[in-house]
Every structure is written in C-alpha cells, then in structure tokens.
Amino acid sequence: MSYSLSKEYVWKEVGDQVVVLHIETGRYYSLNNPGSLIWKGLMEGVAQDRIIERLCSIFDVDKSTAKKDTEEMICDLLTKEAIINDQPL
Numbered sequence: 727m728s729y730s731l732s733k734e735y736v737w738k739e740v741g742d743q744v745v746v747l748h749i750e751t752g753r754y755y756s757l758n759n760p761g762s763l764i765w766k767g768l769m770e771g772v773a774q775d776r777i778i779e780r781l782c783s784i785f786d787v788d789k790s791t792a793k794k795d796t797e798e799m800i801c802d803l804l805t806k807e808a809i810i811n812d813q814p815l
Contacts, residue, residue, distance in 0.1 A: 728812040729768045729800070735808045737765070746808055755808075760785055764799050768809060774800075 731737065737746045744762040747754040757765055760781055767777035774796060781792040803809045 727774060727800075728771055729803075729809040730812050731769060732807050732810055737769070739766070748808075760787075760795065761799060764796055768800070768803075 734749055735746055736749060737744055739762070742759055742762065744757045744765045745754055746757065746765070763780060763784065764777055767780065772780075778789060778792045778796055781787055781796065782789055785792075787795075800809070804811065
C-alpha cells in the first residue's frame with residue numbers, strides 16, 4: 727500500500743518527533759518516536775514490511791507487536807483522514 731498526506735493536514739519534524747496539524751481545526755497530534763518512524767516511513771513511501779523491520783531493529787520490539795501497532799496507526803490516520811490510500815480497492 728502507498729499513502730500520501732491529506733490536503734487538510736501539514737506535518738513537521740521537531741527533534742526526533744513528528745507533529746501533524748489539521749489546518750482548519752488547529753488540532754495537532756504529537757507522535758512519539760515509534761509513531762514518528764511509522765509516519766515518516768509512510769510519507770516516504772516505504773513498504774509497510776520495511777517499516778515493521780525498522781521498528782523491530784530500532785525499538786527492540788517483536789514483529790507481531792510492531793505489525794499490530796503499525797496497522798492500528800495506519801487505520802487511525804485513515805479514519806482521521808490525515809492520510810489517503812493512494813491505491814484504493
């Protein structure tokens with residue numbers, strides 16, 4: 727799957743973390759380090775499997791947990807319409 731940033735949002739890297747801002751509402755999300763890694767991977771077009779591998783190696787987490795966390799975050803971002811699936815079914 728490939729994802730891109732919705733037009734209603736902007737994002738910025740602040741130190742090791744990412745901040746995502748909804749332009750109209752001013753609501754923002756500050757992502758922790760693992761969340762920032764997932765976000766940057768999605769914005770760079772990195773395959774989900776590769777993002778999971780990075781999480782496992784950097785944060786010493788098992789593959790099933792990394793996969794679950796990544797899938798949950800993607801689902802949440804899609805629900806909030808912060809990202810768009812570039813390859814819809």
